[in-house]
Amino acid sequence: MVHPLHSNFSEAQVPTRFTTHCVAIIALSVFFLSPFLLGAGLPPLRGLSRTDLLEFHGAKGVENARTSKNWEMRRKEGIEGFLGIIGALPSGARCALDLKIETETDCGSYVRRLISYQSTEGGRVPAYLCVPKAALGGRPAPGVLCLHPTDNLVGHGVVVGLGGKANRQYAAELAERGFVTLSPSYPHLAEYKPDLKKLGFASGTAKAVWDNIRGLDLLETFPFVRKEVGFATIGHSLGGHNSIFTAVLDARLKVVVSSCGFDSFLDYYGGDIKGWVQERYMPGLASFLGKPQDVPFDFYELIAALAPRFVFVNAPLADANFKADSVDRIAAAARPVFGLYQAEERLRVVHPDSTHDFPNAERFESYQLIEQVLGRP
16 A cells, blocks of 8 residues: 555545444553563664653653653653754744635535635745634634645645545534634645745645644634634644644644554654655655664654643554554553653544544544533534
8 A cells, every 4th residue: 555655646545444442442452561562672762762751861861750841851852853854943023924815615504715824924825714604603613723634636625525535524524513624735735836945944844834833823813713722633644643743843732633644663664764755744854764763753752742632543453554553552652651741541542443544433533522622612
């Protein structure tokens, strides 16, 4: 199967099946009991254990975090490793958003607007903004950042139901449930072709994260958004790791939903990370081809860096792109970090019996979590 990172057009073509979570529960119990499956013996990460995330570089050398303050030292180091690969984000004063509404479509209970906004001077971002009519009528609603999977035909249109594969229309479904949703396009997919170098970005990942951060700035300007409760982000595949990357760098995101979005670089196609080495992703990983163990960050730390926020991970058992067992090792390693905040239960992983998909049951369950945390619209 071709991973979406390798694809020039769309996600890999995969069938879908839905079952209960009983198999996943059994699998999780095995992973939590087996030190081998937890990743014992994996190569270190910048001189620290990849799986014992409580290790950090302290004044006395490698120490063990006993408090969340201790952990913040490792968190900071991991984020520096991440930014060292994707490139720095813009600093200083942020430019005017300069919102423009291109079209508006009545979708029944909500209106869908094709908009653009400025994330940097001279850099406009196309996006879909779905606003429930109740919110426009004076009942502000929580906002959700809806990040699309790889699709080089309709791009961000897939999450609002304008083509593409099934089970990706989460922006439309959340709008129907009363949430305001913003769905920016991802750089160098479909019609969105920003000049990354001219705009000052070293990678498409950095540009996407910054577009998303400025998208949150935009949501904060709307009177119909209940911004005081924070925001959620949801995404499948490309949108799944894009949600993680953005949330690691912006604490306004209180709920993170990642479907088929990650595994360890060590496990990604047996450690063959060339799919990540593209301008629209992370060209900085080119120097680590053949040696994924030396990449200065991994999803072990990125998932832990989301603590103590609410994290929902959909990891299908038969996903050939991102391995479910790798996701379990990462979650098991991250859970003690959530424990430092008394928030172990906020990290949830589900394993539908499907391939690279976001089935109805898991998708709807993630909506319930968003509503639980941000409140009913």
